[in-house]
Amino acid sequence: MKFLSVVGTRPNFMKLAPIARELAARPDVEHVIVHTGQHYDMAMSDTFFADLDLPEPDHHLAVGSGSHAAQTAAVLARLEPVLAAERPDIVLVYGDVNSTVAAALVAAKMNIRVAHIEAGLRSRDRTMPEELNRLVTDQLSDLLFAPSLDAADNLRAEGIPLGRIRFVGNVMIDTLAHMLPRARAAYAPARYGVGERDYIVATLHRPANVDDPANLAQIVRALEELSHDRPVLFPVHPRTRQRMSELDVAPRGGGDLRLLEPLGYIEMLGLVAASSLVITDSGGLQEETTYLGIPCLTVRPNTERPVTCSRGTNRLVPADHEVIVNCARRIHARNRWSKPSIELWDGRAAERIARELCEDSAIALGSAVFQATV
Numbered sequence: 060m061k062f063l064s065v066v067g068t069r070p071n072f073m074k075l076a077p078i079a080r081e082l083a084a085r086p087d088v089e090h091v092i093v094h095t096g097q098h099y100d101m102a103m104s105d106t107f108f109a110d111l112d113l114p115e116p117d118h119h120l121a122v123g124s125g126s127h128a129a130q131t132a133a134v135l136a137r138l139e140p141v142l143a144a145e146r147p148d149i150v151l152v153y154g155d156v157n158s159t160v161a162a163a164l165v166a167a168k169m170n171i172r173v174a175h176i177e178a179g180l181r182s183r184d185r186t187m188p189e190e191l192n193r194l195v196t197d198q199l200s201d202l203l204f205a206p207s208l209d210a211a212d213n214l215r216a217e218g219i220p221l222g223r224i225r226f227v228g229n230v231m232i233d234t235l236a237h238m239l240p241r242a243r244a245a246y247a248p249a250r251y252g253v254g255e256r257d258y259i260v261a262t263l264h265r266p267a268n269v270d271d272p273a274n275l276a277q278i279v280r281a282l283e284e285l286s287h288d289r290p291v292l293f294p295v296h297p298r299t300r301q302r303m304s305e306l307d308v309a310p311r312g313g314g315d316l317r318l319l320e321p322l323g324y325i326e327m328l329g330l331v332a333a334s335s336l337v338i339t340d341s342g343g344l345q346e347e348t349t350y351l352g353i354p355c356l357t358v359r360p361n362t363e364r365p366v367t368c369s370r371g372t373n374r375l376v377p378a379d380h381e382v383i384v385n386c387a388r389r390i391h392a393r394n395r396w397s398k399p400s401i402e403l404w405d406g407r408a409a410e411r412i413a414r415e416l417c418e419d420s421a422i423a424l425g426s427a428v429f430q431a432t433v
């Protein structure tokens with residue numbers, strides 16, 4: 060069988076890695092990788108291919124930055140001839156970015172089956188571009204691989220036929236579990252001169268937080284204040300760096316708030332795994348901190364990953380300087396860490412996906428069993 064994966068952004072690469080490994084181990088399978096180029100620079104893309112031992116993409120569409128419409132349209136136009144030439148049996152799309160929805164649409168219109176990895180997540184917030192991407196991608200997909208039971212339930216509630224849904228677990232956790240020994244061995248905290256469980260890691264890139272000057276200022280002020288208690292390491296996403304300079308939101312100094320370049324996967328994981336707290340608006344970090352048992356404050360009004368709050372270490376907070384500082388200080392005062400366990404977040408999701416794709420034959424759609432029971 061021939062599979063073709065389409066990836067484009069930093070969080071896609073972690074999802075692709077375990078699938079690429081599983082498919083490479085099957086001699087009867089051909090796996091073609093297309094990089095749309097939505098993320099294109101060394102720090103946001105190339106480093107991840109190296110860290111995750113990913114093969115060079117077979118095709119690079121070089122779509123680059125642009126408005127949502129321009130970026131999505133560029134993927135549509137540039138992917139079509141690649142699919143026409145490659146004629147894969149199934150196109151695999153990952154997560155919820157512009158490249159995901161565009162790839163699903165091109166493939167579906169060419170009558171090529173689409174499998175969505177990380178299907179069914181819903182924030183129910185249609186102001187988020189990612190939510191629109193998720194809704195459309197899931198409607199277009201023939202096979203939907205859900206990372207959690209709530210995600211599988213969302214798909215059912217939207218009328219997706221049960222035979223198309225598979226509850227397989229979380230591929231981000233596959234990558235985390237696979238890379239954790241290497242990340243710990245690299246011991247990133249020592250390189251930054253920070254002590255285990257005595258520093259905060261922060262990331263920020265959602266439009267709602269970084270494009271709104273008031274919200275961005277509130278969050279940066281909170282990080283600045285917390286950095287008087289312990290170091291705050293803040294790898295700054297390019298979008299955020301741009302906004303911080305445009306809006307003139309600069310930390311005032313005095314504490315130990317360190318603005319870093321975006322980090323590679325291994326270094327970031329090493330830092331997160333030994334931190335005392337993560338403050339973020341990232342989707343992946345909510346899951347990774349839950350798996351690691353590290354407290355997480357997510358600066359958003361909602362999450363498409365509710366299991367990280369109900370069962371994990373995640374808590375939603377508003378973009379409010381005082382609330383963020385108070386919550387962070389309470390977490391540090393409690394000084395307690397526990398490692399929750401979530402069904403099928405066990406490092407073997409990609410193995411289940413590859414089995415479904417290759418052995419249970421995705422071709423026999425409709426005959427499959429909905430497995431959302433553990």
Ligand code: UD1
Nearest residue numbers: 068069070097098099100103124125156157188189297298
């Ligand atoms: C995208 C995804 C988001 C994901 C995030 C992870 C969509 C709608 N959004 O958001 O779901 O969580 O990636 O990072 O698909 N830039 C660079 N170098 C790069 C890439 C981007 O400098 O390699 C800059 C560009 O100025 C660009 C800005 O970052 O305009 C934003 O990039 P973009 O791909 O539009 O969206 P993200 O905010 O990264």
